[in-house]
Amino acid sequence: RVIDATGLLVVPGLVDIHVHFREPGFPQKETIQTGSLAAAAGGFSAVVCMPNTKPAIDTVETLTYVLQTGKRHGAVKVFSSAAMTYGIEGQILTDMESLRKAGAVTFTDDGRTVMDPGILYDCFCKAAELDVPISSHCEDHRFVTSGSFNRGKFSSLLGDPGIPALGEELIIARDILFAEETGARLHIQHVSTARGVQLIREAKARGVRVTAEAAPHHFSITDEQALLSGTMAKVNPPLRTEQDVEAVVQGLSEGTLDAIATDHAPHTIAEKSHPLERAPFGLVGLETAVGLTFTKLVHPGKLQLMDAISKLTINPANIMGLPAGRLEEGHAADIAIIDPNKEWIVEPDTFHSKSRNTPFSGMKLKGKAVLTMVNGNIVYDENSPSG
Numbered sequence: 001r002v003i004d005a006t007g008l009l010v011v012p013g014l015v016d017i018h019v020h021f022r023e024p025g026f027p028q029k030e031t032i033q034t035g036s037l038a039a040a041a042g043g044f045s046a047v048v049c050m051p052n053t054k055p056a057i058d059t060v061e062t063l064t065y066v067l068q069t070g071k072r073h074g075a076v077k078v079f080s081s082a083a084m085t086y087g088i089e090g091q092i093l094t095d096m097e098s099l100r101k102a103g104a105v106t107f108t109d110d111g112r113t114v115m116d117p118g119i120l121y122d123c124f125c126k127a128a129e130l131d132v133p134i135s136s137h138c139e140d141h142r143f144v145t146s147g148s149f150n151r152g153k154f155s156s157l158l159g160d161p162g163i164p165a166l167g168e169e170l171i172i173a174r175d176i177l178f179a180e181e182t183g184a185r186l187h188i189q190h191v192s193t194a195r196g197v198q199l200i201r202e203a204k205a206r207g208v209r210v211t212a213e214a215a216p217h218h219f220s221i222t223d224e225q226a227l228l229s230g231t232m233a234k235v236n237p238p239l240r241t242e243q244d245v246e247a248v249v250q251g252l253s254e255g256t257l258d259a260i261a262t263d264h265a266p267h268t269i270a271e272k273s274h275p276l277e278r279a280p281f282g283l284v285g286l287e288t289a290v291g292l293t294f295t296k297l298v299h300p301g302k303l304q305l306m307d308a309i310s311k312l313t314i315n316p317a318n319i320m321g322l323p324a325g326r327l328e329e330g331h332a333a334d335i336a337i338i339d340p341n342k343e344w345i346v347e348p349d350t351f352h353s354k355s356r357n358t359p360f361s362g363m364k365l366k367g368k369a370v371l372t373m374v375n376g377n378i379v380y381d382e383n384s385p386s387g
């Protein structure tokens with residue numbers, strides 16, 4: 001079969017190192033199968049799952065279940081993180097050595113930041129020994145427990161206690177020190193604040209082994225979105241101010257932020273219909289990532305095209321040591337074809353994800369993945385009847 005890619009970009013399959021596929025435990029939100037279909041539709045050929053499932057991915061048994069389900073039912077390559085502590089409760093370190101052997105590509109506290117410095121120190125030492133990256137969630141949940149949006153003008157308007165930027169920045173600073181002290185590789189997840197970017201910039205300058213990712217929603221929209229989208233704009237860390245968005249964009253363009261990762265966090269409409277304080281944090285991101293990257297960064301000239309592609313492919317793959325994100329001779333192809341000029345409107349009802357929680361509904365975007373290939377097989381084709 002001949003694929004006509006005239007005027008399109010043919011790039012390595014995209015790699016998303018931050019997705020929540022909800023299995024085991026919450027199949028009503030997403031399954032590994034539906035999540036991987038959403039990934040394929042977004043141009044991604046590989047993903048790294050987060051461990052805040054039920055049970056958490058904290059044992060070899062659960063990790064193996066996720067990886068095998070990915071192999072069996074996944075449209076794309078499904079890799080997985082493992083939890084730093086049992087139940088992501090921050091109390092007892094998991095058996096990192098066994099989990100690493102069983103295929104965990106990173107250890108993370110995604111879901112709930114580990115606060116105990118002693119446990120964290122042991123975790124970083126073990127990660128250094130195993131040469132596996134730590135992925136840090138960086139949210140000080142003790143700071144504010146009841147806020148839904150960034151603490152500032154808009155949270156005040158809404159009578160929301162707000163989530164302060166300082167909560168994120170304190171943990172970024174702390175974890176950079178742990179990485180510096182132990183020599184472990186540290187990956188900062190979903191950086192959302194200007195001072196967070198600055199802390200990472202400084203750490204890199206003095207040689208700390210730190211990498212970082214930004215999520216499309218954090219470089220695309222500000223905390224003002226809370227007024228427009230309500231619970232659909234409720235995400236962790238929260239959408240921040242215009243200055244923060246500018247700093248995240250700057251961090252991406254200068255290379256301080258290495259990767260774009262979606263933090264795809266599906267929740268049901270019923271859950272997102274709860275009152276603000278009770279609605280869960282998170283939004284789906286796999287099917288809008290390319291559109292937002294091109295519309296907000298590449299087309300306006302804020303990020304070079306090749307940098308954008310690197311941040312969606314080889315950089316995240318390298319951070320997690322994945323055999324993905326590059327095109328190699330003699331290997332079956334993982335490829336995405338992107339139409340950089342395709343204009344489309346975000347319609348959540350057409351998502352392949354089980355969930356529709358997005359603040360981007362109705363937004364006009366320019367740029368879309370139109371075909372995804374994994375191991376030489378087409379797993380998504382915009383122009384075929386089945387999609």
Ligand code: NCD
Pocket residue numbers: 020052110111234235236237263265266280281282283
């Ligand atoms: C995450 C989720 O739903 O799993 N949500 C999010 O807003 N990023 C969990 C979390 O990071 O709080």
